[in-house]
Amino acid sequence: MTKFQLRQYVNAFKNGDSDAFRVLYEETKSRAYYTILLIVKNETIAEDLLQDTYMKVVDKIHTYESGTHFAAWVNTIARNLALNHFARAKKETLQDVQTDEMLFGRSESTAENESYLHQLMEHLDGESQEIVIRHVVLKEKHKTIAQAMHKPLGTITWKYNEAIKRLKKVANDEEI
Amino acid sequence: MKKFEKNLERWAKESVPDVLDKVLEQKGMPTPQKPPRSRRLGRLVPLLMLPIIAVLALMLTPSEDLEASSVYLDFETAIEIQVDEENRILDLIGDNVSGQAFVQILKENPDWENADLDEFLPVLFETAQMRGYIQAESPVLVGTKADEMARKDELKAMVIARMQNLPMQAKPFGEIYDPASESMEASENPEMTGRMSMMRWTLIDQIMDADSTYTLETLEPLSLGELIALSQSLDVDVNMHPRMRP
Numbered sequence: 355m356t357k358f359q360l361r362q363y364v365n366a367f368k369n370g371d372s373d374a375f376r377v378l379y380e381e382t383k384s385r386a387y388y389t390i391l392l393i394v395k396n397e398t399i400a401e402d403l404l405q406d407t408y409m410k411v412v413d414k415i416h417t418y419e420s421g422t423h424f425a426a427w428v429n430t431i432a433r434n435l436a437l438n439h440f441a442r443a444k445k446e447t448l449q450d451v452q453t454d455e456m457l458f459g460r461s462e463s464t465a466e467n468e469s470y471l472h473q474l475m476e477h478l479d480g481e482s483q484e485i486v487i488r489h490v491v492l493k494e495k496h497k498t499i500a501q502a503m504h505k506p507l508g509t510i511t512w513k514y515n516e517a518i519k520r521l522k523k524v525a526n527d528e529e530i
Numbered sequence: 531m532k533k534f535e536k537n538l539e540r541w542a543k544e545s546v547p548d549v550l551d552k553v554l555e556q557k558g559m560p561t562p563q564k565p566p567r568s569r570r571l572g573r574l575v576p577l578l579m580l581p582i583i584a585v586l587a588l589m590l591t592p593s594e595d596l597e598a599s600s601v602y603l604d605f606e607t608a609i610e611i612q613v614d615e616e617n618r619i620l621d622l623i624g625d626n627v628s629g630q631a632f633v634q635i636l637k638e639n640p641d642w643e644n645a646d647l648d649e650f651l652p653v654l655f656e657t658a659q660m661r662g663y664i665q666a667e668s669p670v671l672v673g674t675k676a677d678e679m680a681r682k683d684e685l686k687a688m689v690i691a692r693m694q695n696l697p698m699q700a701k702p703f704g705e706i707y708d709p710a711s712e713s714m715e716a717s718e719n720p721e722m723t724g725r726m727s728m729m730r731w732t733l734i735d736q737i738m739d740a741d742s743t744y745t746l747e748t749l750e751p752l753s754l755g756e757l758i759a760l761s762q763s764l765d766v767d768v769n770m771h772p773r774m775r776p
Contacts (some may be wrong), residue, residue: 372559379550387546397547405549412557422644423614430643469545471538489699491542498623501630522534 364424366466368415382425386432388481388491391457392484393436394443397472403439403463407432408454455480477524544660563566597736599676601647601689605703606754607632607663617647617688625727640748651692655703667704669754671729690771707758708770709733726750733757733768740764 360381366374386407391400410431418427441518475483484503488494496514500507554560598620601611601702608625609632619642624630636642636657642650672689676682690706709732726734733756734749741764748755761768 373552373558375554376550379553383542383549388542399548401547404547405552408549408553409556412553412559423616423620426620426644441755451645452775469541471541471545474538474541486538487542490538498621501624501633518534521538523536 360424364418365417368418375412378424378428382428383408385425385526386428388487389429390430390436392487392492393433393440395455395457395459395480397458399439403432403435406435410435430486455484457483472502474521474524477520478517482513482520485514486517486521489514537578551563579714597624599674599681601685602671602673602675602727602729603670604673604727604729604754605658605664607658608638608729609633610728611650613647613685617685619647619650620644625729628663629727632658632661645741648688648692651689652696655693655696664703670703670706670711671733671754672706672708673729673732695770707770708771709736709767730754730757733761733766736766736768737761737764740766 360378363374363377363381367378383404387400387404390403390407391397394400394403401426407428411428416433418424457480458472475486478486481503485499488499488502494502496510497507499505500510503510590635596734598612598614600727601613602625603609603611604625607628609629610623611619612621612623613619622633622642623634624633636654639653645653646717655664664670670693672686672693674686674689676685686708691702693706733754734746737749737757737760738744738746740761744760749760752760757770
């Protein structure tokens, strides 16, 4: 969808068109969800925070300035909610603060409700999961990922290539 | 992106939990049975068709569809500024070790994201001066990258003009240079990533092309000022944009 079309939907939503909201939701939910998941590292909590994100989008749409990038605005809300949750959970030492750094943990869900992606990702360590999601879904460059994860660029590139090789093998060889 | 990565992206999208109905319900918005997507979009078509002039403008200006573009600045500290088509900042990336540290400082300012590039440049140079990342009379290399050549040139012209017209307190640098734009694409040598900025590599690459007796080992330790002087002596195509003086 072009930025122009996106702006048309935003304007329609501001004028109360709930169909426009649905389109905007579909257009932005993936980036928002994985941004949250990278921070909270728990799929159930990420789902709750994704809901909170769009509740806030509805509440705050009148404050959104038309000139700015809508998807980035939604992402900022998502990231802030995730960071607030993470800080609060850490402070209160809640049990659901992940320590193993896995985005797609093995104990997270039952086989029935696991997505195909989840089943694939279980074959990677937490760090590799994060690198793949950042590059493939969030479209971050390896250089940006290296900076964010405080790792040398070569390590990120190598781990990414190894992770893709592993995922391809799993997808081709195993019945998931 | 390769086919498998495309599939991964699709699977990732399919794995996102659907919270739409919950949001609509909690916000008291209508939650009818979802009609087919085409019908839902169809209801919005008149909305999109109404501003005919705007649609025509869109057709005439393909740059509306452009993805992120980048501005590269190197004053020994090298950074990349990613902007959207409206020149609002999407990301700041350090292009060398000093650039990475400088970007962290810039990002301490909570307003950097989505800031207008035109308004952000004075802040960037003032910060660089205050924190010692740039010296008076330092040369600055400017480069840009975009999907279309016209966008690339337009962005570069805008940045250079803005830099030339900065107030003196925000202009702690000497002359502004831009290496020939055609060579910028070729200069993205992945082997050099992390060792030096793309701008510096462009310059070194051009010098080695102009005189094969120079090697990477001999050129890498040189300062930007020395590289520029060498480029000029070899007639390498490095445009100079004189600093405007009040």
